[in-house]
Amino acid sequence: MIYLQLFLSFLQIGLFSFGGGYAAIPLIQGQIVDQHGWLSMAEFTDLITISQMTPGPIAINSATFVGIKIAGLPGAAVATLGCILPSCVIVTLIAKLYLKYRNLAVLQGVLGSLRPAVVAMIASAGISILVTAFWGSSAISLASTQWVMAAIFALCVFLLMKCKLDPILVMVLAGVLKLVTAALGLS
Template sequence: MIYIQLFLSFLQIGLFSFGGGYAAMPLIQGQVVTTHQWLSMSEFTDLITISQMTPGPIAVNSATFVGIKIAGIGGAFAATAGCILPSCIIVTVIARLYLKYRNMDLLQGVLQSLRPAVVAMIASAGVSILITAFWENADKITILNTNWTLVVLFVLAVFAIRRFKMNPICVMILAGIAKVVVSFAGL
């Protein structure tokens, strides 16, 4: 039964997550944290971090991680299959239709109208992750409750990426090292 739940949950994510991995995060959060409560919000934040650091799409990595955590290797296969099946079918159909109708103005208009919704979904996921990272209890967001170490690391990471055009992987590694050093220093 858990295999079917994993398959169907990630089938929904795979079916409705237009715009890639970042757009899928609110859907994954809804299924994994809110609906089924397979992970806590803190575990979900760790999941996103792990999914970012491993090769492959975020949604597929998340499906595999959640599947293994909930039901072992079989759960990983069920969740991952559910996540990628809609994409395989939809991309095949859309590719055929796009090749046939790619010059239609209506099609170009539809594609352009989807962009703002994707940006909103990405922003929603980003804000949710920031809140979880900076405040342990999202219900009590105050200046005193803020994890200033993580805020400073975030600002430095954004600055390094935007100003110095550093590779995001290097920034992630440096941020991880900085957090470990700060933790050992007791700050």
């Protein structure tokens, strides 16, 4: 019975969590904390922290974590399957439709008009992250600018664009630079 509950709970989360991981958090909380009581609110907070630190989507990491806690490895498999099944079905249907109708001018027009919107969404997210990194929660002003973060950002852009370094190496270097500046009391 617990396997069916895990599967159906995470099937609902996978089916209705449009908008990415952060949009799924209230649904996950509603299912595992409020409805079933599988985790306390403190454990749920830990779950979100762990899910953010590990690679992969928050919902899938949460399903695996809750499944293991509630019913061991089989529970993790059932919960994870319930979470990913809706996406697999929807993507398969969309892929079939695309392969069938990809040469239609209307579909190409729709996809062409979506490209600028996707670029705008990615740029908006990037700008939001940049503002948070440079100014935190304070208002944007010259006085509140975190200049160490701005310098690390500029160095990273230079290393990526001009030196063509591997992005993973640049991320590690940025983390090391931040740790060094924090240890020296510069940030």
